[in-house]
Amino acid sequence: MCEKDETEVHSKTERKKKMAKSKFPSSYLKERRVRLGLQPCEVAKATGLTLETYRQIECRGQLPEEHFEKLAITLNVTVNELKAEKAAVIIEGMFGVPKMKIVEFIAANLRQ
Numbered sequence: 001m002c003e004k005d006e007t008e009v010h011s012k013t014e015r016k017k018k019m020a021k022s023k024f025p026s027s028y029l030k031e032r033r034v035r036l037g038l039q040p041c042e043v044a045k046a047t048g049l050t051l052e053t054y055r056q057i058e059c060r061g062q063l064p065e066e067h068f069e070k071l072a073i074t075l076n077v078t079v080n081e082l083k084a085e086k087a088a089v090i091i092e093g094m095f096g097v098p099k100m101k102i103v104e105f106i107a108a109n110l111r112q
Contacts, residue, residue: 028085029058032075046074080110 033043044054047070072079088102
């Protein structure tokens with residue numbers, strides 16, 4: 001039985017740590033909100049979140065997927081766009097592939 005190379009094990013461990021710490025791209029939510037001329041309190045109210053919770057989502061980038069549907073409607077995007085953004089951040093953190101390339105790839109290959 002072959003032993004795993006220590007650098008391979010370390011690399012996988014580091015990727016798992018990065019993935020666990022990966023956060024939703026809060027700049028995306030803020031950019032969408034600003035582009036639509038909305039205030040944080042307006043998005044919070046429309047999505048049924050408290051203002052504090054929405055601010056945490058936008059500033060810290062923490063976003064449970066249970067809020068995707070309401071956020072998508074409020075920010076005039078699709079749930080798939082939110083999922084693509086979130087996945088792109090994780091992939092970028094793990095493999096160093098630029099987020100924009102991942103988002104473009106996902107958009108081009110989404111099942112309609």
